Amino acid sequence: MKTVYVDNNATTKVAPEVLEAMLPYFSELYGNPSSMHFFGGQVQKKMDEARAKVADFLGADPSEIVFTSCGTESDNAAILGTLDSYPEKRHFITTRVEHPAVGNVCSYLGRKGYRVTELSVDREGRLDLDELREAITEDTALVSIMYANNETGVIFPIEEIGEIVKEKGIPFHTDAVQAAGKIPLNMKKSTVDMLSISGHKLHAPKGIGVLYIRKGTRFSPFMIGGHQERGRRGGTENVPYIIGLGKACELAKMHLDEENTRVKALRDYLEEKILEKIPNTLVNGDRVNRLPNTLSVSFEYVEGESILLLLSDLGICASSGSACTSGSLEPSHVLRAMGVPFTAAHGSIRFSLSIYNTKEEMDYIIEHLPPIIQKLRDISPFWKDYLRSQGRG
Amino acid sequence: MWDYTEKVKDHFLNPRNVGEIENPDGVGEVGSLACGDALRLTFKLDENKRIKDVKFKTFGCASAIASSSALTEIIKGMTLEEAEKVTNKDIADYLGGLPEEKMHCSVMGREALEAAIAHYRGQKPVKEDFEIVCKCFGVTDREIIKAVRENDLKTVDQVTYYTKAGGGCGQCHPKIEAIIEKVRKEMEKEAPPRKLEKKRLTNLQRIKLIEETLGREIIPALKADGGDLDLIDVEGNKVLVALRGKCSFCPSSGFTLKQYVETKLREFVSDDIEVEEVRP
Numbered sequence: 001m002k003t004v005y006v007d008n009n010a011t012t013k014v015a016p017e018v019l020e021a022m023l024p025y026f027s028e029l030y031g032n033p034s035s036m037h038f039f040g041g042q043v044q045k046k047m048d049e050a051r052a053k054v055a056d057f058l059g060a061d062p063s064e065i066v067f068t069s070c071g072t073e074s075d076n077a078a079i080l081g082t083l084d085s086y087p088e089k090r091h092f093i094t095t096r097v098e099h100p101a102v103g104n105v106c107s108y109l110g111r112k113g114y115r116v117t118e119l120s121v122d123r124e125g126r127l128d129l130d131e132l133r134e135a136i137t138e139d140t141a142l143v144s145i146m147y148a149n150n151e152t153g154v155i156f157p158i159e160e161i162g163e164i165v166k167e168k169g170i171p172f173h174t175d176a177v178q179a180a181g182k183i184p185l186n187m188k189k190s191t192v193d194m195l196s197i198s199g200h201k202l203h204a205p206k207g208i209g210v211l212y213i214r215k216g217t218r219f220s221p222f223m224i225g226g227h228q229e230r231g232r233r234g235g236t237e238n239v240p241y242i243i244g245l246g247k248a249c250e251l252a253k254m255h256l257d258e259e260n261t262r263v264k265a266l267r268d269y270l271e272e273k274i275l276e277k278i279p280n281t282l283v284n285g286d287r288v289n290r291l292p293n294t295l296s297v298s299f300e301y302v303e304g305e306s307i308l309l310l311l312s313d314l315g316i317c318a319s320s321g322s323a324c325t326s327g328s329l330e331p332s333h334v335l336r337a338m339g340v341p342f343t344a345a346h347g348s349i350r351f352s353l354s355i356y357n358t359k360e361e362m363d364y365i366i367e368h369l370p371p372i373i374q375k376l377r378d379i380s381p382f383w384k385d386y387l388r389s390q391g392r393g
Numbered sequence: 394m395w396d397y398t399e400k401v402k403d404h405f406l407n408p409r410n411v412g413e414i415e416n417p418d419g420v421g422e423v424g425s426l427a428c429g430d431a432l433r434l435t436f437k438l439d440e441n442k443r444i445k446d447v448k449f450k451t452f453g454c455a456s457a458i459a460s461s462s463a464l465t466e467i468i469k470g471m472t473l474e475e476a477e478k479v480t481n482k483d484i485a486d487y488l489g490g491l492p493e494e495k496m497h498c499s500v501m502g503r504e505a506l507e508a509a510i511a512h513y514r515g516q517k518p519v520k521e522d523f524e525i526v527c528k529c530f531g532v533t534d535r536e537i538i539k540a541v542r543e544n545d546l547k548t549v550d551q552v553t554y555y556t557k558a559g560g561g562c563g564q565c566h567p568k569i570e571a572i573i574e575k576v577r578k579e580m581e582k583e584a585p586p587r588k589l590e591k592k593r594l595t596n597l598q599r600i601k602l603i604e605e606t607l608g609r610e611i612i613p614a615l616k617a618d619g620g621d622l623d624l625i626d627v628e629g630n631k632v633l634v635a636l637r638g639k640c641s642f643c644p645s646s647g648f649t650l651k652q653y654v655e656t657k658l659r660e661f662v663s664d665d666i667e668v669e670e671v672r673p
Contacts, residue, residue: 301426301452302452303429303430303452303453303454303457304454305395305454305455306405306453306454306455306458309405309455310406313406322429322454330429330529330560330561331429342426342427342429343426346426346429378411379408379411379450379451379452379458380450380451380452381413381422381431381432381433381450381451381452382426382431382452384413384450
């Protein structure tokens with residue numbers, strides 16, 4: 001069976017070039033970059049090069065790059081490390097649609113006695129910046145707002161937000177895990193103080209992340225240990241993965257155009273054909289300010305897990321915001337925050353593409369998806385009721 | 394990915410008895426679009442009052458569709474009295490089991506069946522007479538009580554897995570906990586006292602069994618606290634033991650003997666055993 005992988009917001013394939021760059025660091029080049037001898041020193045040099053590539057990709061200075069173990073660690077370190085630096089301030093602002101790496105930290109902070117403001121979004125998944133303006137107080141220690149949403153691909157106006165936040169002199173963190181590699185990021189011209197990225201979302205392996213920390217930002221290390229990462233993250237560096245991430249960032253910079261032209265065109269083609277061929281289908285989220293690779297669609301009167309498993313049976317790998325796929329009983333917090341009606345929220349499917357996808361693959365999905373939805377609608381008690389209500393039963 | 398059995402996959406990919414019966418004898422509808430799953434069950438009886446035909450329509454995940462399909466296969470040909478006795482566990486067993494988080498799918502099947510039979514008999518939907526405990530998913534105390542009893546549930550999480558109650562905002566968790574406690578107390582009272590069938594033993598067998606039980610069940614526990622015990626003699630139902638180590642001067646040794654050693658020996662050897670301590 002062929003595999004059509006369109007779940008790249010979940011994770012991506014390691015680029016062959018990335019794997020190749022990493023391999024020597026598992027075998028002959030195993031030195032510890034902190035060692036005094038030549039054997040560790042040569043690794044240190046390569047690690048510096050990788051750091052420079054990551055910095056170049058983000059428009060940052062290499063000294064502003066801190067390697068972590070994943071996006072979640074970056075988010076945790078940014079939030080907890082900042083709050084620790086401002087112990088007198090007890091208010092934190094974020095949004096209702098964050099990834100759990102931020103969202104669940106908020107719940108934790110709430111239990112610890114922090115006041116947490118979660119900004120709401122509209123039906124298209126957009127923020128109301130006046131709500132942000134009103135939420136900021138003297139007591140606000142940090143604002144953390146994601147760059148782009150993992151489920152819908154909706155991009156927030158991060159620079160506009162940053163201006164509002166910085167005007168008040170408050171530190172600003174953004175989870176850019178989904179944005180990196182899909183839209184241009186340039187920290188030199190940004191208002192962002194801290195930014196998280198994750199390797200495995202941009203064709204590096206799982207287990208490596210980055211926290212960008214702008215020079216002059218107050219920060220207490222989250223992982224306490226040795227002097228690594230300039231004392232901002234203890235622990236011997238994950239050298240092979242750092243080398244891999246360096247390569248992946250180099251490639252991502254190179255492929256950014258392709259993401260926004262060819263990949264975007266594939267996504268638009270898929271979207272257009274799905275809407276054309278399947279009635280009662282709607283796109284979730286702002287279609288203008290959206291990642292070029294992401295498509296979240298809802299099929300009314302059917303349930304997402306069923307769709308996913310029937311797709312999976314044909315080798316098509318996507319994901320869903322439905323309740324049943326997560327083991328929770330309620331549909332995704334993102335779709336609920338957007339007020340997507342229940343008729344549609346349970347039947348949401350996310351297709352997320354990468355540069356490795358082809359037109360043939362889109363055609364394969366377009367060929368097989370309509371009969372799957374039809375089959376499930378034929379089983380669903382609500383579909384016939386709906387048709388009847390439309391005078392078509 | 395859920396670990397579904399081959400049977401669940403089969404009933405999901407090839408569901409049996411999909412559809413709606415025209416002019417059915419009984420219709421049962423449970424769930425809603427908001428809840429994320431719903432089932433409409435229709436059946437028709439033959440002249441002998443057996444279920445001649447049964448069909449379902451389900452909105453929901455793979456296990457909801459498979460559970461509905463399984464239910465129709467199970468009850469086809471049954472009388473309503475027989476069908477009434479089908480539990481959610483029967484549905485799950487028929488499918489070779491369901492992930493625990495998905496057990497509510499089998500409960501939905503049982504509830505639809507119950508509703509369809511009530512409809513046939515002209516009874517009102519039972520839901521009205523009871524208190525809604527979980528407002529997010531509209532689950533009544535009656536449904537929770539039934540799930541706890543039939544599936545021997547012990548925790549709020551389990552109740553959520555089986556009925557969905559408590560899976561939303563979580564405000565009803567204390568209520569669910571109270572229901573579990575109440576029902577479990579009732580269940581304990583109702584359960585007939587456990588009577589272990591014990592064979593009549595010869596004297597030699599009895600002594601051997603006492604020795605074995607002491608060695609396996611009792612002495613290791615005493616040793617863990619720095620104590621020990623020797624078997625001195627067995628006279629009929631009287632077991633004479635001497636405490637050693639820390640036990641020999643422990644003020645609670647009377648309690649240790651009576652409560653602990655005797656209970657164990659009665660459990661494993663014979664109900665009439667009495668333990669006596671022999672001072673060295």
